[in-house]
Amino acid sequence: MPAVTYEHIKTCKQSGARLGIVHTPHGSFETPMFMPVGTKATVKTMSPEELKEMEAKIILSNTYHLWLQPGSDIISKVGGLHKFMNWDGPILTDSGGFQVFSLSDMRKIEEEGVHFRHHLNGSKLFLSPEKATHIQNDLGSDIMMAFDECPPMPSEYEYVKKSIERTSRWAERCLKAHKRPEDQALFGIIQGGEYNDLREQSAKDLVSLDFPGYAIGGLSVGEPKPVMYRMVEHTAPLMPFNKPRYLMGVGSPDALIECSIRGIDMFDCVLPTRIARNGTCMTSQGRVVIKNAKYQQDLSPLDPECDCYTCRNYTKAYLRHLIKADETFGIRLTTYHNLYFLLKLMENIRQAIREDRLLDFKDEFFEQYGLNVD
């Protein structure tokens, strides 16, 4: 029995989106689901209790960052990431592939792996499929990601072709290096840029390796949304129906709806936590930039339609004050609300699938949220 399994519940008759349940050693969660990002073993400023309170089910952490600091050996010695961060629900760790290509320059990609410099102190580092897999074994995450190359968008066809062929070889090496497949599920990552035939090749290679779940990588890296949607639309049907489908790095409310419609089950994105830190909030009336002077004496809640802790207890005027005064409590309140907003959006998407009306829900949401959907 694989460590992680997907249970299909139903397909929305109106949109083709699917409702499911992902079962992991640390609990199950309904899909489509948003996963708050806790790159360095914390979802910034949130406690595990607050994440549970807002009904977050699974969170992300990151191999690259935890390997560098505090070191995956330290985390392994204290009993793994769940104990270390006091989170007893499912954890997904990314493989570090993305960070190597996005955070550090001076890198050299070879068949064996990637040589690069520490993004802070410049020291020489090397990550291979085996190393990235063993780090995640040390962390003890429920879902581990294969070590991959995420090429920039756009990239030349020939470059992407060579890259996906190497990423497929790396994926096989990760499977061979994986120490505990009965406890931790290793997901393959489908690449291929914006080229349909390379997406098909990558999917075919990885599906033949029989991973317990799959991600679509190489997207949400600056390409226009219509390109992202087109690639998801082309790639999702290539992924096994009875295994989880995870779209990496997505996303904004509109993208979560659009890609749920296109058959995606799992999403992660730093957006809600990142924009919260400068006081930008996602609300049912669209984006609210709380520092705006017009909120100086506004005693209404951040979002009148939201019943989260922030919206039930504080005013826009107070939030604006805290953010402008650089008070930590301010970004805690905006972070709490943004995560709650996306988690509630996913529950509304799941409910719309149950009622076979996700396309109607999409129209209603865009109508109310406004077109500044980013």
Ligand SMILES: CNc1nc2c(CC[C@H]3O[C@@H](OC)[C@H](O)[C@@H]3O)c3nc(N)[nH]c(=O)c3cc2[nH]1
């Ligand atoms: C934002 N757009 C985006 N994120 C992406 C990530 C996760 C970033 C990881 O890095 C951190 O977020 C920036 C989090 O820890 C996250 O898990 C990806 N990871 C891998 N391994 N391969 C990809 O092709 C990939 C593509 C992405 N596109």
Ligand SMILES: [Zn+2]
């Ligand atoms: Zn709220």
